[in-house]
Amino acid sequence: MVHFQGITVEIISDGQTLDFYDDPDAAGVEESRARHLYIEAVAGSTFELDVDITPEFNLYNMKAGHAVEVVVKIDGRPDSELGESYTKKYLQKEFSRGKSVGVTFAGPGHYCEETGQWMQSDYSFGNLVLRETSDASLSVQQAQDLGKIEVIVQRIKMAKQQTAIPSRTPIPTINEVPEKALKGRPIETTVTLTNARPATEPTAYIATPLLGEAGKPVVFNICYRSRHALQMLGCIPRSPSPAIEISDDESHEAAVKPENSSFMTGSSNDPSNTSLTGSAGSPGELLRQIQVLNARIIDLERVNVKAEELNSGTVIKEEGSSAKRKREEDGTGSSSQRRRMPAKIEHVDLTDD
Structure with missing residues (x-):
């Protein structure tokens, strides 16, 4: 009224x-x-x-x-x-x-x-x-x-x-x-x-x-x-689209499953390696596969970081779980490259003279 x-x-x-x-x-x-x-x-x-x-x-x-x-x-x-x-x-x-x-x-x-x-x-x-x-x-x-x-x-x-x-x-x-x-x-x-x-x-x-x-x-x-x-x-709001609800247990399980790392090892027998649009039978399954791919991307970033550490002998600090390398601006405004310290070489004279 x-x-x-x-x-x-x-x-x-x-x-x-x-x-x-x-x-x-x-x-x-x-x-x-x-x-x-x-x-x-x-x-x-x-x-x-x-x-x-x-x-x-x-x-x-x-x-x-x-x-x-x-x-x-x-x-x-x-x-x-x-x-x-x-x-x-x-x-x-x-x-x-x-x-x-x-x-x-x-x-x-x-x-x-x-x-x-x-x-x-x-x-x-x-x-x-x-x-x-x-x-x-x-x-x-x-x-x-x-x-x-x-x-x-x-x-x-x-x-x-x-x-x-x-x-x-x-x-x-x-x-x-x-x-x-x-x-x-x-x-x-x-x-x-x-x-x-x-x-x-x-x-x-x-x-x-x-x-x-x-x-x-x-x-x-x-x-x-x-x-x-x-x-x-605009007198009343439009009907919202139904939200996709996934429990915390399901989200955590999708993020820590062992097959999440199969992508970096080249495994091809994982059924979740199929196309998202072709294998997703429901919105919940589609969201679960997206979470799996995000976990794989994180694993790949870590692998690249570790490989770079082994090649350079320099340890890189990770920020959170994404292992992003921090870039600092030098005084001129351009980004400075990470400097690698050359190893010290000693010359030994093996001659009798």
Whole structure:
């Protein structure tokens, strides 16, 4: 859930509370009246929005005839708006008891002419179909607001409730769009309606938004995206590759096996002498062979050092296990060669003279 300006918003999908992710592009930007968030949308799952007005909500300078309205809008479409309002008197009464005032939006209703009754549907996430042809009925603003759920909380002047004007068709949903309309945005899901069932007749009211500072709404812009799209946007990390795990005993065994030195003796009957790409049956085996080769390289370095010692009669100090020879810079900046001291030769006169 997310809490902002005394308002709490929670989205429940298939019985699970969805996590909210901050907009990476709005990181560090101070938001006074709006929040920009992301959620993960799984195609085929139903969802509902729970909105609570808590006692922290500011009722300052709110007149007796005013009310607080909570509106949910899907994909920026005015015909998708669902709302609920609460008078100042009712809010003050609940706040004085330390209670919040909440409303749940699970889906819209419409009047079915075939059955002669009102029907209620549930919100659901669906797959968005992309096509190449353009659609003149899809405006630029509709394309821009696609993939967004808005929760708007504002002060209004409310008139008396009246019977709702029957809607002859369900709220239209956008199931397919031209690919060019998205302009590269990673939108793969849409909001659809499902589980239509009989419902009671709703009521409607006439609301007039207040002007000035008191009428400024608090807005939650919630973009719903697939998990893949959230990873592309940087909202959630990409799934890491599985790590290769080898126990310390296996690593030590691979490093000290006798066959590790067979390479320097020219042994060819060691099965691990085959190609890495051809003999590695698993990532663990590949890593083990790499460790074997590293051990052989160390052995070869030691052999070269010992051979050089025998030829020169000079002892070379090893650094760790790699037996690297230390080179020092002389005063001119060029590396100085290790100097070999010539052996002293004595001349003996064997003549009788």
